[in-house]
Amino acid sequence: MILNGRKISTGNAEGEALVTAMGISFYGGVDPETGCVVEKGHELEGQSIASRVLVFPTGKGSTVGSYTLYRLKKAGLAPAAIVNLESETITAVGCIISDIPCVDHIPIEKIQTGMRVSVDGERGVVEIS
């Protein structure tokens, strides 16, 4: 299945989807040392986002979160790609400075955790294989 969306950050990646219906705060909500979600009560609490295609509606929290994504990337713990319903400043800027492909305006309910997903950042396309 092919889902057409909007380019936010360029690049190609493939990986196993990790999906949540909740927003993600990278600053404070994800541990930059382990790549695990640490926000209390979050659906993904305790799970690692490293090398996954991370699918969530939109980001939230402090703008310093962009630097958390950059730090995850440097540590080899960043998501392979990010797919959003609606990207906001923190996630978009974080993906661009970290060279993480990112696409938004995707109907994310069509993607389930564990699916193999490829993301084409340049064309704004997500493909479920």
Next chain:
Amino acid sequence: MHLTSEERQMLAGEHGPATRKAMEILTALGTIYAAERMVPVTSVQIAGVSFDNLGEAGLEFLSEMAAGGGQAKVLTTLNPAGMDIENWGAMGIDADFARNQERVIAAYAEMGILTTCSCTPYLFGNLPHFGEHIAWAESSAVCYANSVLGARTNREGGPSALAAALTGRTPCYGLHLDENRRPGLTVQMAASLTDTRDFGGLGVAVGRAIESRQLKVIPYLRGVPAATVDQLKSLCASLATYGGLSMFHMEGITPESAQFAPPDETLVITQRDLDEAIRSLDVFPSSEEVDFVSLGCPHLSINEIQRVAKLLAGKHVRKTFWITTSRPVKRIADQMGYTAVIESAGAVFAVDTCCVVAPIKGRFKALATDSAKACYYASAKNNFQTRFLPFDEVIEEALR
């Protein structure tokens, strides 16, 4: 989104990798917020300076942008750092933190950015005029620039402000456009405002009222007969902190207020509302346990420092008392002899920094200040209790 040929060259990497990265950030934001084009900016204020907030990752990103040939194209100044750059030892900052903070400052300097670390750039030469398009981070300065100066800026984050500096552009959306600067709520003042603390309290009352609404609106304040620059900077910091506001109008005082009729929907702020807002931050009852006193959030003007010197002359403080201001304003205080008076009273100048961004968690129990913004961060970030007092009484508290 329409890009000029020069902007397309930047995006294609013809001006180097740092400029390309900067233009990628700006076009992505332009896409998200449906900007039709970029707008040239004449001034930038960058946040993300304190190593306490940036961390190793932020520092690495800045170093990479500097190494990639990034150079500021317009007048650019910095937000406060985590320490007094020249006198960090006296502030009790450890050497590792100082070394990292110095690396952050060096990376910015390499990019041609003025390393005046202050939240009040408009007090010393980064002063845009009415209608100028600018790209500022630092929420209190954003609110001041839009409201008091009539310049136009969205509330930028650290990377997007840096991107604006390196390209001289920002995507044209939000507060850059006339239609988004209209007031949506009249705020009628029925309380009297006498000093910076009261204006901070007003910001708390109005900010909280707007924060609780579904849709954010720009308030149109009526019934404030006069306001000084110092009082307005206090109000701006508070409105931004408690209401996430980037702009307000004040009848007869701010330059765009005359363009608009007051909106029909009205919120009245009574003396009781103001008193309650102030009391909600003044949570520490006894003066014995106040162990930290600070003035200068936002950074003190020379006018305020003159007042501090007058009230401290010939006296001696009995508590840790930080005077936080910018380096240029401190130099005027040096020249006029105010610094000598204040330091011989035992107060400490913490220049380039402030009690919000310095790494002081665990060092104090209770802060006395005239700043509503400082109260918020003292409580949320550092777990201090707070006394929220008028300016002159803060000084009395230090002497007590």
